[in-house]
Amino acid sequence: MSIRTSDAPAGGAPARAVARGDGVLRRTWIHRADYLYVLPAIVVMLIVIAYPVYYTIDLSFYSTPPSLQLRDKIFIGFDNYKTILESEVFWRVTLNTFIWTIVSTGSAYILGLGCALCLHQAFPGRAVMRAILIIPWVISAVAASYIWKWIYHSNFGVIGAILVELGIMDRQPNFIDNVNTVLASLIVVNVWREFPFAMIMLAAGLQTVPDQLLRAAKVDGAGAWQSFWHVTFPHLRGVSIATILLLAVANFNSFIVTWIMTGGGPSNASHIWITHIYEIAFGRQRWGIAAAYSVILFLIVMSLGYFYVRGLGGAEKEGGGS
Amino acid sequence: MSKDKFGCAVRRGVSMAAIAAALAVWGPASAQAPIDLSKWSPEYVRSIAGTQDYDTAADCGKVTPLDYRGRVTFWYQGAFEGDPDLLRQYYRDFFAEFRKTYPNIQLVDQALTYNDLLDKFRTALLGSAGPMVVRLQILGGVEFASKGYLQELKPEDIGLKTQDFWPGAMKSNTWKGKTYGVPTNNETMALIWNADLFKRAGLDPEKPPETWDDVVRYSKQIKEKTGVAGYGLVARKNAGNTPYRFMPQLWAYGGGAFDEASANPNYSQIEINSAASKRALQASYDMFVRDKSVPVSALTNQQADNQPLFLAGQLAMMISHPSDYDVMQDLKKKATGSDAQTAQNVIDNMRYGLIPKGPDGRRAVVFGGSNMHILKPEYVDGGKVDQPAAKALVCFWTSPEWSLKMAYAGSNPGNLNGFKTKWMKERLENIKFLDVTTSMLPYGVPFPTIPETPEIMNIIVPDMLQNALTGTMTVDQAAEDAAKKIKNVMSGNKL
Numbered sequence A: 001m002s003i004r005t006s007d008a009p010a011g012g013a014p015a016r017a018v019a020r021g022d023g024v025l026r027r028t029w030i031h032r033a034d035y036l037y038v039l040p041a042i043v044v045m046l047i048v049i050a051y052p053v054y055y056t057i058d059l060s061f062y063s064t065p066p067s068l069q070l071r072d073k074i075f076i077g078f079d080n081y082k083t084i085l086e087s088e089v090f091w092r093v094t095l096n097t098f099i100w101t102i103v104s105t106g107s108a109y110i111l112g113l114g115c116a117l118c119l120h121q122a123f124p125g126r127a128v129m130r131a132i133l134i135i136p137w138v139i140s141a142v143a144a145s146y147i148w149k150w151i152y153h154s155n156f157g158v159i160g161a162i163l164v165e166l167g168i169m170d171r172q173p174n175f176i177d178n179v180n181t182v183l184a185s186l187i188v189v190n191v192w193r194e195f196p197f198a199m200i201m202l203a204a205g206l207q208t209v210p211d212q213l214l215r216a217a218k219v220d221g222a223g224a225w226q227s228f229w230h231v232t233f234p235h236l237r238g239v240s241i242a243t244i245l246l247l248a249v250a251n252f253n254s255f256i257v258t259w260i261m262t263g264g265g266p267s268n269a270s271h272i273w274i275t276h277i278y279e280i281a282f283g284r285q286r287w288g289i290a291a292a293y294s295v296i297l298f299l300i301v302m303s304l305g306y307f308y309v310r311g312l313g314g315a316e317k318e319g320g321g322s
Numbered sequence B: 001m002s003k004d005k006f007g008c009a010v011r012r013g014v015s016m017a018a019i020a021a022a023l024a025v026w027g028p029a030s031a032q033a034p035i036d037l038s039k040w041s042p043e044y045v046r047s048i049a050g051t052q053d054y055d056t057a058a059d060c061g062k063v064t065p066l067d068y069r070g071r072v073t074f075w076y077q078g079a080f081e082g083d084p085d086l087l088r089q090y091y092r093d094f095f096a097e098f099r100k101t102y103p104n105i106q107l108v109d110q111a112l113t114y115n116d117l118l119d120k121f122r123t124a125l126l127g128s129a130g131p132m133v134v135r136l137q138i139l140g141g142v143e144f145a146s147k148g149y150l151q152e153l154k155p156e157d158i159g160l161k162t163q164d165f166w167p168g169a170m171k172s173n174t175w176k177g178k179t180y181g182v183p184t185n186n187e188t189m190a191l192i193w194n195a196d197l198f199k200r201a202g203l204d205p206e207k208p209p210e211t212w213d214d215v216v217r218y219s220k221q222i223k224e225k226t227g228v229a230g231y232g233l234v235a236r237k238n239a240g241n242t243p244y245r246f247m248p249q250l251w252a253y254g255g256g257a258f259d260e261a262s263a264n265p266n267y268s269q270i271e272i273n274s275a276a277s278k279r280a281l282q283a284s285y286d287m288f289v290r291d292k293s294v295p296v297s298a299l300t301n302q303q304a305d306n307q308p309l310f311l312a313g314q315l316a317m318m319i320s321h322p323s324d325y326d327v328m329q330d331l332k333k334k335a336t337g338s339d340a341q342t343a344q345n346v347i348d349n350m351r352y353g354l355i356p357k358g359p360d361g362r363r364a365v366v367f368g369g370s371n372m373h374i375l376k377p378e379y380v381d382g383g384k385v386d387q388p389a390a391k392a393l394v395c396f397w398t399s400p401e402w403s404l405k406m407a408y409a410g411s412n413p414g415n416l417n418g419f420k421t422k423w424m425k426e427r428l429e430n431i432k433f434l435d436v437t438t439s440m441l442p443y444g445v446p447f448p449t450i451p452e453t454p455e456i457m458n459i460i461v462p463d464m465l466q467n468a469l470t471g472t473m474t475v476d477q478a479a480e481d482a483a484k485k486i487k488n489v490m491s492g493n494k495l
Helices: A015-019 A024-030 A032-059 A079-086 A088-120 A126-138 A141-152 A158-165 A182-206 A211-219 A224-235 A237-252 A256-261 A273-283 A287-321 B003-013 B016-026 B028-032 B042-048 B056-063 B085-101 B114-126 B141-146 B167-171 B195-200 B212-226 B241-252 B275-290 B303-311 B324-334 B337-348 B387-397 B400-405 B416-420 B422-430 B434-443 B453-469 B475-491
Strands: B070-077 B105-112 B133-137 B182-187 B190-194 B229-231 B315-320 B350-353 B368-374
Touching: A024 A032, A032 A287, A079 A088, A079 A287, A088 A126, A088 A182, A088 A237, A088 A273, A126 A182, A141 A158, A141 A182, A141 A256, A182 A237, A182 A256, A211 A224, A224 A237, A237 A287, A256 A273, A273 A287, A273 B114, A273 B453, B042 B416, B042 B422, B042 B434, B056 B085, B056 B387, B056 B400, B070 B114, B070 B387, B085 B105, B085 B324, B085 B387, B085 B400, B105 B114, B105 B387, B114 B133, B133 B387, B141 B368, B141 B453, B167 B182, B190 B195, B190 B434, B195 B212, B212 B229, B212 B275, B212 B315, B241 B275, B241 B303, B241 B315, B241 B453, B275 B453, B275 B475, B303 B315, B303 B324, B303 B337, B324 B337, B324 B350, B337 B350, B350 B434, B368 B387, B387 B400, B400 B416, B400 B422, B416 B422, B422 B434, B453 B475
Parallel strands: B070 B105, B070 B133, B229 B315
Antiparallel strands: B133 B368, B182 B368, B190 B315, B190 B350
16 A cells, blocks of 8 residues: 655645745646645635625725615725724723733633642542533533622622621622722633633643653652742643633633623723624624724734744644654 | 592693693694593593404404415514513414414514614614514614615504504604604603602602602612612613613703704704703712612613512612513512512502602603514515515504503503503503503603614613713713714714
């Protein structure tokens, strides 16, 4: 049985033709069979990704007043971008978004790492504990948001009732109806929802840490913290980068928790980009402004995506060298 | 308040201001209406109830033959968590009866909540994936008519007369002189209070606050004396409940978004930052910030959140529908032990009264309701509208019988002939406090009939409230900010 290596071009053309650095068209022709194989996927991606992106960018240059249909939109150039950047609310929402993303991502990562390290140790009931800790991640975000809304409720929330009952507070605390506490309260819910994801990723990463290195470190007199910091953590670098970037992208695009629990209020204090875009588009029908807003968000998330890919590449390289 | 006393109060209370407001809702066509609107009072409504019979199948059979074979898709605002079980039953009965009457019409219906319907409908229209028929809240029709999504549709197209409906409701279906829908129901809300809490706070348990300033005062007194929230303020954004409760207050003080509370509004002058509007906003501020006499959760509350608070005896006053009495009964069934006893005590002490007046004696309430519309084929999923099937459905729902039954507990029939049916008579006997809300109808003020109304009412007005109540802005700044936003909405593409 003969085996063809992956370097050999399809279609039977000699490899030296590619090596000579012929034109793109020629190389495409040489690889025509490969392209045919991926063509269905490319067509699907063009329809479900490329066209919506193109349409959103196109729409961002138009005005869409509430009294007109979308097809009657009016070209206004970059005015929508100007409108967004001049809006005070945009900057407030941007600050919220960064606080939301950075704090949620960081907290979920740290909590996930802590849980992963705990679960990496053998103890009775570990499997049960693992299953319990995954629950927040697997239950419906909508259901979780409603439950937390009631837990936080400023009049008959469970947390407040317990605090009052224990005499810690003399009246129900105000979590989500207060501009100063609402974002932090929502971040707690978000972290609760996300940390199991980080835990699973990092727990998988921990499986790759070589035992002999940990034993060697122990023989060399390293304590638990030194072993973790100098042996375990460096091995988790790749999976940590991937986890943090995935969490960050998910948090930039997070919608459900905020929308259900507060709708972005009170007084825009919990609006983040994605909920604000939704409100502008569907509540106010400013499709053009919402599209421009989305383009800005798209560029930022794409930048994160770039770092994600680079991070993965670096991690693979690192993994390959070990 | 006893029924007789209440009737007298209503007769005394219909002042010149009320007549002016009534004209805005009833308009010049009221003289030709099937019932004499100039005689409107609880007694008059009782006197006409049960005086006429209607055969819905026969009437609609003249519009679309009963053996017609076709298909119709339909979206509507259905019952949600704040509605009584009774309403759910009537919805089930309606669809069963329609399918029985028109066995060859395939009806594909989809219920959506009040807050979701507009979003979903707008999105579907962008993709030409709308239903053939939609039942929208009263403030939605003009928006979609102005954009050209709706077919012209007037009561005469389904065998009824324009005069069969409240002129104010017909106005909400009118855009540039053309009619685009038929009203299904129209309603006004009332003030509900807990007489026991009033008594414990040292207030007359049978006397509701006469003015909005009294509401502020009562709310504070109740909070101080009982520790319970006084008034059920609602200020959530993107929720219809907020404007329905705040606009009556705004109008009573003499304010408004525009001049919508006047007899002949033209919506050209923004009034939300007027001195009168600021006084109304100040009243809410005083209750929430200064006196802390309303639920802390007001900023994220909808009316459905106030209902359990009220039933638990933790709220003394709120604005709502007559159906809240049934909702309380439904909720009570779910309570156990001492909670059930508390709930029963609250229900026994539940009272309904007219919505308070402003400082100048003006009383106002949102003239609410819903309308049915037929879409143009190009915006419908599949690109076709089965006209006879669509008209059969609109005819059925807006008939005197179903117009009444579908509004049995929480609203009033859009078709005025519904008041003459035997079911209205039965309803007057079964639905407690119905008199109060029908008595509020003359004070009803329709939302501005302009395409921008949903954004103004669901986003800008709640934003103004939240900005003031959270201290993000002063009352003055919040009102000025809202005026600026309305100006932006009306004039261009600014946020």
